[in-house]
Amino acid sequence: MSASSACFKPPCCPNPDCPFHCCTEGWRFKRIGFFARLAAPHRIQRYQCRHCRRSFSTQTFSTSYWLRRPELLQPLFFRLLACSGFRQIAREFAVSPTTILGQSARLGRHCLLYQHRHRPRAAPAEPLVLDGFESFEFSQYHPCHFHVVVGQESHFFYCFTDSELRRKGRMTAHQRDRRRWLEQHFGRPDPRSIELEVAQALQLVVPPGSLTELHSDDHPAYPRALNGLAEHRFRHRVTPGSAPRTAANALFPVNLLDLLIRHGSANHKRETIAFSKRRQSAIERLTVLQVWRNFIKPFSERRRNSLTPAERLGLCKWRLRVAEVLKERLLPSQVRLPERLERYYRREVPTRRIPHGARHRLRYAD
Ligand SMILES: [Zn+2]
Numbered sequence: 001m002s003a004s005s006a007c008f009k010p011p012c013c014p015n016p017d018c019p020f021h022c023c024t025e026g027w028r029f030k031r032i033g034f035f036a037r038l039a040a041p042h043r044i045q046r047y048q049c050r051h052c053r054r055s056f057s058t059q060t061f062s063t064s065y066w067l068r069r070p071e072l073l074q075p076l077f078f079r080l081l082a083c084s085g086f087r088q089i090a091r092e093f094a095v096s097p098t099t100i101l102g103q104s105a106r107l108g109r110h111c112l113l114y115q116h117r118h119r120p121r122a123a124p125a126e127p128l129v130l131d132g133f134e135s136f137e138f139s140q141y142h143p144c145h146f147h148v149v150v151g152q153e154s155h156f157f158y159c160f161t162d163s164e165l166r167r168k169g170r171m172t173a174h175q176r177d178r179r180r181w182l183e184q185h186f187g188r189p190d191p192r193s194i195e196l197e198v199a200q201a202l203q204l205v206v207p208p209g210s211l212t213e214l215h216s217d218d219h220p221a222y223p224r225a226l227n228g229l230a231e232h233r234f235r236h237r238v239t240p241g242s243a244p245r246t247a248a249n250a251l252f253p254v255n256l257l258d259l260l261i262r263h264g265s266a267n268h269k270r271e272t273i274a275f276s277k278r279r280q281s282a283i284e285r286l287t288v289l290q291v292w293r294n295f296i297k298p299f300s301e302r303r304r305n306s307l308t309p310a311e312r313l314g315l316c317k318w319r320l321r322v323a324e325v326l327k328e329r330l331l332p333s334q335v336r337l338p339e340r341l342e343r344y345y346r347r348e349v350p351t352r353r354i355p356h357g358a359r360h361r362l363r364y365a366d
Contacts, residue, residue, distance in 0.1 A: 008045070008058050010029060010047055010056065010058075010060075010061065011024070011061060011328075012024050012027070012334075013027065013029070013049040013051065013052060013054060013056075014054065014056045014060045014061070014331065015049065015052050015054040016331075016333035017052070018049060018051055018052040018054065019051065020049065020051055020052075021333065021334070022334065027049075027051070028050040028051070029047045029048060029049050029050055030047065030048055030050060031045060031046070031047055032046045032047060032048045032055060033046055034046060035057065038068070039067075039068065039069065039070050039071070040071075044057045044058055044059050045057060045058050060329075061328060061329050062328075062329055063106070063110055063326045063327075063328070063329045065329055067103065067106070068099075069093075069095060069099060069103075072093055072095070072099070072100075072103055073103055073106070073107065073326060074322055074323060074326060075093070076089065076093075076100065076103050076104065076107060077107055077288060077292075077322045077325075077326065078322065079092075080104060080107065080265075080285055080288050080289075081264045081265075081288065081289060081292055082264065083263070083264055083265065083266045083269070084266055085266045085267075085272075085273075085274035086100045086101055086104065086274075087100075088266075088274075101281070104281070104284060104285065104288075105281070105284050105347070105360070107284070107288050108283065108284020108285060108287045108288060108344075109284070109287075109345055109360070110326065110329070110330060111284075111287040111288045111290065111291040111325075112284075112287045112337065112341060112344055112345055113330035113331075113332060113335045113337070113345070114291050114295075114325060114330060115287060115290055115291055115294065116335055116337055116338075116341060117330060117335050118295070118310070118315055118316075119158070119315075120156075120158075120313055120315060122207075123206055123207050123210035123212065124151060124158070124205065124206065124212060126151045126152055126153040126154060127151075127152040127153070127212070127213035127214065127215060127237075128149055128150070128151065128152065128158070128202075128205065128206075128212060128213070128214050128215070129149070129150045129151075129152050129214075129215045129216070129250070129251055129253050129254040130147065130148070130149050130150075130198065130201070130202070130214060130215070130216040130222065130254070131147075131148055131150075131216065131217065131251065131254040131255075131257075131258065132145040132146070132147055132148075132163075132194065132198075132219065133145065133146040133147075133148055133160075133257075133258055133261060133268075135267070135268045135275070135276070135282065136275060137164070137275070137276050137277065137278060137279040137282065137351055138276075138277055138278070138351055138352075138353045138354065139353070140167065141167050141178065141179055141182055142164060142167070142351075142352065142353065143164075143165045143166075143167055143168075144162055144163060144164045144165060144279055144282075145162065145163045145165060145194060145197075146160045146161075146162050146282075146283075146286060147160060147161050147162070147163065147194070147197055147198045147201045148160045148201075148254060148257060148258075149201050149202065149205050150253045150254045150257050151253065151309065151313070152215060152250070152253055153312070154309045154312040154313045155253045155256070155257070155293075155299065155309045155312070156294055156309035156310065156312070156313055157257060157289075157290045157293045157294055157309070158204075158205045159201050159204045159205050160201060160286060160290070161197040161198070161200045161201040161204075161340065162197065162279055162282075162283060162349065163189070163193035163194050163196075163197045164189040164193065164279065164352075165189055165193070165194075166183075166188060166189055166191070167179055186352040186353060187352060192221075194219070194221040194225070195221040195224045195225045195228065196225070196228075198221065198222060198225040199225040199226075199228050199229055200340050202214075202225070202226075202229060202232065202234075203229065203232070204338060204340060204341070206232055208231035208232055209231060209232075209233075210232070210233070211233045211234075211235065212232070212233070212234050212235070213234075213235045213237065214226070214234045214235065214236050214237065215237045215238075215239060215250045215251055216236070216237075216238060216239075216251070217238065217239060217240065217241040217251065218238050218239075218240050218241060219241075222236070223236065237250065239251050257293070260289070260293065261286070261289060264289060265285060265286075265289065267281075267282055267285060268282075277351070277354065278349070278351045278354060278357050279349050279351055280344075280347050280348075280349040280351070280357065283344050283349060284344075287344070291325060292322075293309065294308065294309050294310045295308055295310045295315075295316060295319075295320045295325060296308065296319065296320050296321065296322060296325065298319055299312070307319070308320070332345060345360065346359060346360050347359045347360040
């Protein structure tokens with residue numbers, strides 16, 4: 001993950017305001033010695049841009065930039081997919097849970113950029129399948145949906161957005177009183193959230209003007225979401241949620257993804273104490289699963305020559321390893337996320353019960 005300085009060539013000037021940040025033709029930099037650090041490798045080469053004089057190092061371009069325990073990043077990637085809670089992981093690595101939280105958010109941000117950089121650019125050449133994955137944040141009084149969009153043939157996990165929902169379903173008299181009290185103090189989620197966020201998810205995947213076949217269940221908000229997208233054309237096919245969830249079901253790709261999310265993510269298990277305290281954190285964990293699902297996990301783990309969804313779409317020529325995904329740090333100033341996803345990057349998804357949750361400040365192009 002950390003670049004060895006002997007054969008390392010800085011890919012660009014890391015200063016987003018420098019003209020050599022995006023175009024490196026004619027760029028000149030010089031070596032300005034080393035600095036020592038506790039983690040291996042202990043000697044880090046430093047450089048300086050000859051144009052803007054910004055200094056940087058081999059670490060500036062590493063995903064483990066500024067981490068005290070850089071060696072944890074890769075094993076943590078696997079643990080986040082292996083149904084461990086943050087505190088369980090912290091115990092195993094003998095670090096504080098805060099270290100795991102910080103590195104997990106770092107992995108989430110990296111995967112958000114990675115997914116966006118390597119996504120298909122053209123309109124999907126296959127039908128899409130849409131579904132709402134149910135979970136909750138902070139407590140069961142705050143349910144949420146992740147609206148996932150999956151390729152029907154490739155199983156590529158194109159995109160997701162999130163909605164906070166009002167608690168519904170069967171409740172005792174005490175639970176109803178509690179919900180009323182919470183809504184008076186913390187407000188109520190937008191009742192149109194599903195409609196708006198589903199529209200956002202589809203806009204992130206489908207360019208305007210193209211005709212796309214879309215499969216979903218019979219959720220009443222979906223037709224309203226599609227009607228709101230005037231520049232898009234969808235051929236909407238509805239499969240009732242009550243239909244058997246077999247491989248023959250048109251929604252099979254999304255049902256399978258739901259199972260994988262539930263199977264690998266401790267925060268989405270039923271009756272768990274590892275649920276996400278903040279939706280933002282669940283989003284970061286889901287982006288790690290998204291990159292793993294698309295670029296690393298073969299469709300069948302039993303068959304050796306099985307392809308990943310990204311290979312099926314021709315986005316990659318081989319199945320990636322975690323080390324390859326984490327090889328190079330991606331800079332948000334170069335990947336340029338759409339505004340909706342930039343909110344995820346900056347940790348701007350609010351949790352009503354935690355009004356001052358930590359956000360991500362951009363420091364030195366991070
Ligand atoms: Zn520069």
